[in-house]
Amino acid sequence: MFRQLLLSLLLLPLVVLPVTLNEHYHEHGGHQREYVMCQTSDGELYFYKNKGDSDSGYTTCDVDIAKAQLVNSINETGWGLLDVEIASDKISEWLQGYAAGFVEGRTSRDLIALHIHNTAEEYCVGAEEYCTRLAIFLLKNIQYMREQIEMNRKDIYWKHVNVSINQFVGIIDGYDGKVNQRLSDNNLVVHPIYLIQLAGDIEDLEIKFDKPNHLRRTWIGSGHCTALVKISENNTNLLFSHSTWTSYSSMLRLQKRYRFKLHHTPGRTYTFSSYPGSIPSVDDFFLTSSKLAIFETTISNYRRTKASTRTHPCPRAATVSNQLQRPINFSS
Numbered sequence: 001m002f003r004q005l006l007l008s009l010l011l012l013p014l015v016v017l018p019v020t021l022n023e024h025y026h027e028h029g030g031h032q033r034e035y036v037m038c039q040t041s042d043g044e045l046y047f048y049k050n051k052g053d054s055d056s057g058y059t060t061c062d063v064d065i066a067k068a069q070l071v072n073s074i075n076e077t078g079w080g081l082l083d084v085e086i087a088s089d090k091i092s093e094w095l096q097g098y099a100a101g102f103v104e105g106r107t108s109r110d111l112i113a114l115h116i117h118n119t120a121e122e123y124c125v126g127a128e129e130y131c132t133r134l135a136i137f138l139l140k141n142i143q144y145m146r147e148q149i150e151m152n153r154k155d156i157y158w159k160h161v162n163v164s165i166n167q168f169v170g171i172i173d174g175y176d177g178k179v180n181q182r183l184s185d186n187n188l189v190v191h192p193i194y195l196i197q198l199a200g201d202i203e204d205l206e207i208k209f210d211k212p213n214h215l216r217r218t219w220i221g222s223g224h225c226t227a228l229v230k231i232s233e234n235n236t237n238l239l240f241s242h243s244t245w246t247s248y249s250s251m252l253r254l255q256k257r258y259r260f261k262l263h264h265t266p267g268r269t270y271t272f273s274s275y276p277g278s279i280p281s282v283d284d285f286f287l288t289s290s291k292l293a294i295f296e297t298t299i300s301n302y303r304r305t306k307a308s309t310r311t312h313p314c315p316r317a318a319t320v321s322n323q324l325q326r327p328i329n330f331s332s
Ligand SMILES: *[C@@H]1O[C@H](CO)[C@@H](O)[C@H](O)[C@H]1NC(C)=O
Pocket: 031, 072, 075
């Protein structure tokens, strides 16, 4: 019984979603853009815009690494659709992260710029001391993650954290149109695109580091989702729905699909509702290739002592656990 329930819960959305995506592609056509990241035989990375003017001089790939397609149908439906695909499982895992981020950042750079303008911009104006405390914390935190990655090179969890850090760095480089620009950690943690990744954590960090009250309200409210789970009559189906209600400033929405080719990773493909430049969903609504539907609503942490640098911000924790999770087998 439970097993059937689980299957009907999990299979249905996975079937429906690709169909919906395709319909949107054809119906609206919208404003489409595609970028490709490739490697030369010497291992040098480069990128170009598919089907159109090239901003790098290249128009074909030696070795395919990653591709992103954006259909901007925000004006028609309220949603843009972003599909990111890694070419092969022979590509090292951290590079899958970097390339996925790069093509996403390049493809959606105009939407990312608008989203930054709507949300993260001016976050520190009049709050310089608070932002310094925050930056020191974030720097210690990223250094902690890098140490753990180095110390646990074989550990699949830390490998995935590395994929996710590389993906974030890739988004910035793609946004800037500069392959391998190697920003320092000091620069990474104060980048507005990092603030976008932290949308799920900042609520708690603002309390820990005493954000001044008078600031312009940003995109983060206290809680922003509602979820419903319901068993239909005679236990034939388990239905679920999720809605996000939050500030008007976060109105630019993207439905994303990431298709990684990571090893030992049941959830290597997943679709989720998200925002321009954001690796995590933030709404937290995911459907994964491990046949899981994952969603949540907010629990804020108002205890100032709780947040530690020896942890991972929500984007990494959520992304990594979603990739690694398998459905529970109720019959055993
Ligand atoms: C969406 O509408 C706005 C306002 O009219 C316009 O500036 C923008 O170019 C449109 N975007 C696309 C992708 O059509």
